[in-house]
Amino acid sequence: MKSVRTWACVYGLAMLAACGDDETQTPDPSAQGDTCEAGQETCEVTQNITSDTTWTKDHTYVLKANVFVKNATLKIEPGTVIKGGFNTSLAITSTAKLDAQGTATAPIVFTSMVDVGSRQAGNWGGLVLLGKAPLNVQGGVDNIEGYPESADTQYGGSDAAHNCGTLKYARIEFAGYRLGGNNELNGLTLGGCGTATTVDYVQVHRGLDDGVEMFGGTANLKHIVVSLADDDGLDWDQGWTGKGQFIVVQQNRVVGNHGIEADNSSSSPNATPRSNPTLWNVTLIGSNRDKGSAAQTQGGAILRVGTAGSLNNAIVAYFNDFAIDIAGPDSIREATEDRLTVKNTTFWSTKLTYDATSFAVKSSSDGSDFNEWSKLGTQAEPTNTVVDPKLSKALYTAPSTATPNPVPDFKPETALAGGTPPADGFFDASATFRGAVGDTDWLAGWTAFPEL
Template sequence: MSSFAPDGQDDDSKNARFVSLLWTLKRAVDQAPPGSVPGVHYVHFHALRKDADYRDDLLGKMLESSDSGLRSLAEEVVAFSAHIHQGDSDSSPLDRDAVPLTRPVSATAVGSPPLDRGPAAGKGGVKALLLMLILVSLGVGIYVASATGLLQRMIQVRVEGSLAQDTHWHSGSTYRLSGLVFVEGNTVLTIEPGVRVIGEPGSALIVTRDARINAHGSAQDPIVFTSASPVGERHRGDWGGVVLLGNAPVNTPVAHIEGIDAGDPRGFFGGQADSDSCGILQYVRIEYAGYEISKDNELNGLTLGGCGKGTILRFVQVHQGLDDGIELFGGSANLSHVVISGAADDGLDWDRGWTGFGQFIVIQQDSNAGDTGIEADNLDSDHDAIPRSAPTLSNVTIIGGRNPAVGQRGMVLRRGTAGMLQNVLITDFSLEAIDIRDRSTVEQIEQGALRLEGLVFAGGLKDWLFEVEEGDGDDDGGFDEASLLPVDVGHEAIIPKRLLTHAGPVWTAVDFVPEYDERLVRLAVQPPQGEFWDEAASFIGAIRPGARTSWLEGWTDFAEN
């Protein structure tokens, strides 16, 4: 039962102030330089409000920070928490559905005018706060103007059915998906930085082929798609995931995305518009997705069908999915600064004629689940279908789960795929580093349409990189994968030691920086030229070896649940 007293204006003001203090704390930690709070890179605000253990652990780390401002803020929260509990040891303002009532709460933390933190903000302000808190307890999402003149925003907003007109999801709010939510027609769904989208079991967000998504987060305020379950109870497959459909070419005459009923026309994708845009995903995390719709039929964390080169996918993490992390069905969408962590099947999967670009891609497989880092196909039913899958990837790190009991491969290239893969670091896999399958794929290598350059293999769990295939096990017409390594540098491209030394189950952003080894620079090839590419990234792997910081910091999260 809520402990808000309708007549207790002082209590209501204290509760509102306490939540504002927590929001200020979150923003201060998120925007602090890396390492300011040891072991903390991002603060989960929901857990900060609801989980006392999480909150106490964070406050303890902040009290040990070398940043005097963070220490002072932690001391203020601890002192105020003790004050608000005085005489009421059985209740806490965090045991109820209290929420932040405004985003800009501190000029020092977020560069905005501070709120009045006095015991009351005036009679009208208290009434407005009380009204909003009561409405939150009813699960209503609305906007209320406070006495300060700031727009107050409340949580949660339930979303179901179809979005058929331009829609805006606002910072500081949480949107709860119920069932399959379709963005239809030429609708644009705009999502502001800091928005959380939580998915109930069986839910997914599907942007149909004439609609677009504009999800533009920031390193300080990423947009997070995650499970509706509480922190600590989230698991792969809690909800469906994100599906983007477009009008770019695919190599089948009829293309309908998996996971959507075959009789639903909203699942079709593909066309002739190579420059088509499915929208923008930037500084976005997608977590605990892959809901099993039927036996062996799960949605991927992020699925793209026929998305063209106008689609922007930058700084995207897909974490702990039940199926593939990211799967691209045709199209020409480009990927930049992408992290796929803990997928239960493949990390990155493409087929049906994907021809896009990708640079700075990290794929990390779980120690207890997962198949292949990259699984690449053209088309199962016709290996020579046109357009042929032929992406260009540079600066890729593929990390196995380091568990000999779980069979995992670095890359499987099959069914006639072409492409260019260069500056790839493959490490810690229990099976082959690279497995070429099907004579049609070997032909692409022989014709120069499938090339692999600048490869380094490190820390394998076996004393061989490529399995010798004989008899019925020969699935590539006798092709020797070892021939992919140039004779003059082949031995140098194999580094027995681990370049990524992290040993625990939960990774952090800095754990993905490889130890410096000069071969990771000397054996690299020049990245492609063009507007998309960072031509200065003349090293092997997604992150510069020996770097003190990485592009993963501040917006990624690798929590197990």
């Protein structure tokens, strides 16, 4: 096998120092861990990867720094385990590519180096993919959150078809960390990735921040599971215009925030390209607890500060505070002019009675009199329904001795007919049901829901 190339990139507790250029720094010989020999069970990765490298399933790779892949392809074989600890992460820069293709029987697992039974959200940083697709920020290029700014952290450009690589049949567990307010790494972060990128059959479990966050770009998502994130399930901003199908979010019962949190641009709500993703077959499951018992507001989807988009064939159930909140005058305009739509969607909650005054938390974010029921309710949008999807087995329940890792079931007991997704080469047009799971349980075999 090829050697694992590493480069020390040491981060302090009080302040993080950016990695410099490989050619101008002198390696510390004491930090070398360059070779992963045959028969070596654990391989430490302490340096950046700057040549084509393959990680194989007969080794466990332990990240010892924030590792950046630059001007190279990192290939990860099915069944490979990668572990991270405090102040470690794996970032594929815009000059590199990831080739991580697991299988349903041998998924690739990114997890915590902490012993099983003691793991928790935020044990390590997470996985970051950076590309050169368009953003709506000034200048078209930005630095990804979670790191000190450097050439390695830049993303964005004009290549809408940029390829960040392939991530398929993979789990990302106990990841994410915060450097400060609104500056954090998520379980999976995509910045400026283009349409040639493949993200399919990916689970993010027990992350400290969001499960998956899309910073602009045009990348598509398929077969995504976000379970028990500390913040939002799917988050987008900076002009994401991709597609998504078969997306599941299971909310953390205490600290989880929104199933979807969507923005265009907080600094410039009408910046272009405007965030405008198209989503089909989505299941958003709340915590099913009385309002006030959670640490923060919990809602199905908050669509705000200028985002447009389309949500179709969805189930939004068991959220305590609201199902859908369209917030801010710019997103309200997108909704009233039918550029922000929710159709063929079923709502249900044990907390709210769905009527003209309580479909969502009225004026929760924008101070306006906009009433979501008047636009998305069953009379205004007859394809939407208020029906119990009977997904109580998808609710998070604390494990017991008998069932230490309860496996949720996201398939409704009775099929709920929806619309027909477009036959455009990406969407599965046969998925004419509501929610993310139909007759075939595509989560079986490769997902996992460990408590610790």
